[in-house]
Amino acid sequence: MDKPIIELNHVSRAFQVKRNTYIKAVDNVSMRLKEGEIVCLVGESGCGKTTTGKMIVGLTRPTSGEVLYMGKDISQLNKEEWKRFRLGVQMVHQDPYASLNPSFTIYDTLAAPLRHHGFTSGDENTKKRVIELLEMVDLTPASEILDKYPHQLSGGQRQRVSVARALTVSPSVLVADEAVSMVDVSIRISLLNTLLKLKERMGLAVLFITHDLALAKYFAWEGRIGVMYLGRMVEINGARELVDNPQHPYTQALLSAIPEADPDITRQKRHVNLRSMDVPSLLHLPTGCTFHPRCPLWDADICEKVVPDLVNYRDGSQVACHIVARKREMDAR
Numbered sequence: 001m002d003k004p005i006i007e008l009n010h011v012s013r014a015f016q017v018k019r020n021t022y023i024k025a026v027d028n029v030s031m032r033l034k035e036g037e038i039v040c041l042v043g044e045s046g047c048g049k050t051t052t053g054k055m056i057v058g059l060t061r062p063t064s065g066e067v068l069y070m071g072k073d074i075s076q077l078n079k080e081e082w083k084r085f086r087l088g089v090q091m092v093h094q095d096p097y098a099s100l101n102p103s104f105t106i107y108d109t110l111a112a113p114l115r116h117h118g119f120t121s122g123d124e125n126t127k128k129r130v131i132e133l134l135e136m137v138d139l140t141p142a143s144e145i146l147d148k149y150p151h152q153l154s155g156g157q158r159q160r161v162s163v164a165r166a167l168t169v170s171p172s173v174l175v176a177d178e179a180v181s182m183v184d185v186s187i188r189i190s191l192l193n194t195l196l197k198l199k200e201r202m203g204l205a206v207l208f209i210t211h212d213l214a215l216a217k218y219f220a221w222e223g224r225i226g227v228m229y230l231g232r233m234v235e236i237n238g239a240r241e242l243v244d245n246p247q248h249p250y251t252q253a254l255l256s257a258i259p260e261a262d263p264d265i266t267r268q269k270r271h272v273n274l275r276s277m278d279v280p281s282l283l284h285l286p287t288g289c290t291f292h293p294r295c296p297l298w299d300a301d302i303c304e305k306v307v308p309d310l311v312n313y314r315d316g317s318q319v320a321c322h323i324v325a326r327k328r329e330m331d332a333r
């Protein structure tokens with residue numbers, strides 16, 4: 001039960017953007033996802049969340065480091081194991097309009113993978129399972145949805161069809177990439193509730209990728225949140241702990257920027273005076289800690305020179321910050 005289904009060990013991914021010019025979209029990220037666990041990846045646009053998600057589902061290969069599925073490096077899987085991995089770890093994309101075939105009815109959209117992968121046989125059996133799947137994602141009455149085309153559904157309903165399609169192959173991990181960002185807030189929350197129910201019912205592990213820390217907090221309240229900045233993981237902790245006691249100054253800044261009236265967040269809210277509002281380009285990354293040009297705590301002697309490691313602390317938190325490390329060392333004395 002406690003064994004990770006997915007494990008990233010020091011995973012990096014570079015992309016060539018010009019001749020002889022590469023950016024590191026993901027830099028030395030390590031994390032684990034266990035059965036039935038919820039983990040949210042949070043960070044500003046372009047910080048490497050989607051690339052991390054794509055490496056987890058095997059759509060993008062790491063430039064270095066390893067991705068383990070059930071303890072085995074996915075680059076070493078044989079054909080049969082790779083197929084099991086690709087079915088077991090599913091991704092739900094940002095824009096379901098673009099990812100659903102407009103000429104397929106919802107029934108066809110769900111029946112095709114069921115039949116193709118041999119999960120059902122015969123029309124009756126397939127129809128029963130399609131209805132079951134639609135009900136699982138709260139698209140009811142299912143009979144009224146079956147013959148519709150994607151354009152006849154609302155944005156929220158299309159998102160649910162995308163989730164149902166991912167479930168056709170009975171995965172153990174779902175990577176939901178900003179799956180709710182295209183629809184408005186009440187619908188976003190309702191879809192997150194459906195995902196939480198699926199987690200309970202199926203023991204599904206969910207990695208939810210969002211730039212919205214308030215949403216991550218809502219979704220991952222029983223799970224963990226990982227905060228990314230310019231390709232690196234800067235803090236991972238249980239969602240409650242991370243919101244109640246953010247350690248990394250970037251996490252503090254993200255929390256302080258949440259405008260909504262959220263009592264858990266506003267209670268803890270500290271005003272963070274960033275030294276700069278500009279996010280550096282991945283093409284010209286600052287030396288040392290890449291957050292140092294914006295960080296209110298920065299110490300030129302170390303932060304500009306040395307890349308901070310993500311340190312595991314005894315309370316279960318992981319933080320990559322020289323100043324936090326120094327303070328914790330002093331407190332421990």
Ligand SMILES: Nc1ncnc2c1ncn2[C@@H]1O[C@H](COP(=O)(O)OP(=O)(O)OP(=O)(O)O)[C@@H](O)[C@H]1O
Nearest residue numbers: 015016025044045046047048049050051052211282
């Ligand atoms: N295939 C690619 N080729 C070149 N650069 C890429 C490619 N995929 C991603 N990138 C770059 O890598 C960086 C990280 O992108 P990524 O999509 O992982 O970030 P993100 O945090 O998910 O952003 P968003 O929230 O905007 O989706 C960005 O600068 C992006 O432009």
